[in-house]
Amino acid sequence: MVGSPARSVKAATTTSTPVEEEAAAGVDGGGTKLSAWTSVRQERWEGELAVEGDLPLWLNGTYLRNGPGVWDAGDVAFHHLFDGYATLVRVSFSHGHATGAHRQIESDAYMAAKKHGQPVLREFSQCPEPGTLLDRVRDAVGLLSGAALTDNPNSAVLPLGDGRVMCLTETTKSSVLIDPHTLDTVGKFKFTGKVGANAMIQSAHPIVTESEFLTLLPDLVRPGHLLVRMEAGSNERKVVGRVDCRGGPTPGWMHAFAVTEKYVVVPEMQLRYSSTSLLKSELARFYAFDWLPASGSYMHVMCRSTGKTVASVEVPPFMAIHFINAYEEVGEEGQAAQVIVDCCEHYGDPAIIETLVLQGLRSFRGTDTLPDARVGRFRIPLDGSPSGELQTALDPEEHGRGMDMCNINRARLGKKYRYAYACGARRPCNFPNTLTKIDLVLRKAMSWHEEGAVPSEPFFVARPGATDEDDGVVMSIVSAEDGGGFMVVLHAATFKEIARVRFPYGLPYGFHGCWIPAKN
Numbered sequence: 001m002v003g004s005p006a007r008s009v010k011a012a013t014t015t016s017t018p019v020e021e022e023a024a025a026g027v028d029g030g031g032t033k034l035s036a037w038t039s040v041r042q043e044r045w046e047g048e049l050a051v052e053g054d055l056p057l058w059l060n061g062t063y064l065r066n067g068p069g070v071w072d073a074g075d076v077a078f079h080h081l082f083d084g085y086a087t088l089v090r091v092s093f094s095h096g097h098a099t100g101a102h103r104q105i106e107s108d109a110y111m112a113a114k115k116h117g118q119p120v121l122r123e124f125s126q127c128p129e130p131g132t133l134l135d136r137v138r139d140a141v142g143l144l145s146g147a148a149l150t151d152n153p154n155s156a157v158l159p160l161g162d163g164r165v166m167c168l169t170e171t172t173k174s175s176v177l178i179d180p181h182t183l184d185t186v187g188k189f190k191f192t193g194k195v196g197a198n199a200m201i202q203s204a205h206p207i208v209t210e211s212e213f214l215t216l217l218p219d220l221v222r223p224g225h226l227l228v229r230m231e232a233g234s235n236e237r238k239v240v241g242r243v244d245c246r247g248g249p250t251p252g253w254m255h256a257f258a259v260t261e262k263y264v265v266v267p268e269m270q271l272r273y274s275s276t277s278l279l280k281s282e283l284a285r286f287y288a289f290d291w292l293p294a295s296g297s298y299m300h301v302m303c304r305s306t307g308k309t310v311a312s313v314e315v316p317p318f319m320a321i322h323f324i325n326a327y328e329e330v331g332e333e334g335q336a337a338q339v340i341v342d343c344c345e346h347y348g349d350p351a352i353i354e355t356l357v358l359q360g361l362r363s364f365r366g367t368d369t370l371p372d373a374r375v376g377r378f379r380i381p382l383d384g385s386p387s388g389e390l391q392t393a394l395d396p397e398e399h400g401r402g403m404d405m406c407n408i409n410r411a412r413l414g415k416k417y418r419y420a421y422a423c424g425a426r427r428p429c430n431f432p433n434t435l436t437k438i439d440l441v442l443r444k445a446m447s448w449h450e451e452g453a454v455p456s457e458p459f460f461v462a463r464p465g466a467t468d469e470d471d472g473v474v475m476s477i478v479s480a481e482d483g484g485g486f487m488v489v490l491h492a493a494t495f496k497e498i499a500r501v502r503f504p505y506g507l508p509y510g511f512h513g514c515w516i517p518a519k520n
């Protein structure tokens, strides 16, 4: 970690005064009170949370959520949702009671921005001001080596199989370990093993199970993806295999990918990394990406154990940030005939990236501006056929034509499944504003919505001992219209609200969560 905090860090408190609450929420007195798109003003807070309704007594453990919670550095106001410095939120449940906390992750990027009063490293849409010629030469060298890219780990938080907890975004160096109780930044996760010098970029959504950590590393020099594996308890990444890209000149943006029990599905979208943007610290048409329709769209299927590519097909153009799940559909003789892959699909249109510009998010005046999205279902044949299909899994009107930030029952990962939870839309809106349960068998959806509120990704927690896929609860942290913030807990089967756990201030929007069960 570099530098030392320029702003004073408030000690954790167990109670807070209204002034502190207002400060934590970042209430600025102007316009809407919604805290979703406003920087949290306090580095950290910790205390009791008021529970309304009844929390299930079996719900014992900690929910953590990561996301961008500070969108400014000194006088520099950030432009895009993805730029914000990482803020961790914790809600811990014990026998019907709840405590909560939030804390800034002390990345080099965040600490240096505080020290210098401006961003020093390249964020998603934020390139530091070019200085002297010497600075520019240094920047170019820094960018070539990845040193000038951010390590701001604002996307996901993941419990590893050995109990360590990792936060990360799409630069490899952003992987940090945090303490799930104090939310302390423990330090950088030091990967060992030989994966090659090109591995600057990683998926923000590795697949983590009790036994392994699987991820994809885009190769920007020789366009392709490395599939790498790390055993639980180890820091050593081993290359399982490599797949070449079919379009060019760079790999498609790959925020997330999907797995089945046997395979890894590697998406290749026509929204491709811009090497000019990454090398020269300049913004491309879509910040770090270019939309290159002529480059085509593909899906590759690699064997999880051998790394061999078993299928590589051309598919219709798609725009997917998140994959919901994937599974193998077996042929008549028991062989895997095709792979089914579901994703939050934005109709092959990268416009959703522009929708996530902060100014637009902050200026909702009742006009419907959220681009349409659907549950896109790919069918990828494993018999050597050259192309795959992309269809709509259910009528998008079921979820208001909004669809992203998805989650499933983890026990169904890579297997045939029925239910997905995601954020959908109640229009007019400028951002997904419902929690939605999708039944992929009945092709129906149920939604939770509160006027003016912005819920973050719904997260499913199974009841211990459950056998039904939707036996459990769905939780989401909500920024309310009145500036408040709470976690809503829904009964997953009926999708009815059963409890609300209130923070004494409104929290900024966050991306992804995880669950750490309490030790018995």
Ligand SMILES: CC(=O)/C=C/C=C(C)/C=C/C1=C(C)CCCC1(C)C
Pocket: 082, 122, 123, 124, 149, 150, 154, 155, 156, 169, 170, 171, 201, 204, 255, 278, 288, 511
């Ligand atoms: C969606 C989300 O949670 C975070 C997305 C972050 C992205 C796409 C970050 C991209 C990058 C940087 C922050 C620095 C430059 C490299 C690049 C990987 C594009």
Ligand SMILES: CC(/C=C/C=O)=C\C=C\C=O
Pocket: 155, 321, 352, 373, 402, 403, 404, 405, 432, 511
């Ligand atoms: C907020 C978001 C992506 C976050 C990445 O983790 C996408 C929202 C899409 C809206 O439909």
Ligand SMILES: [Fe+2]
Pocket: 155, 204, 205, 255, 256, 322, 511, 512
């Ligand atoms: Fe994500």
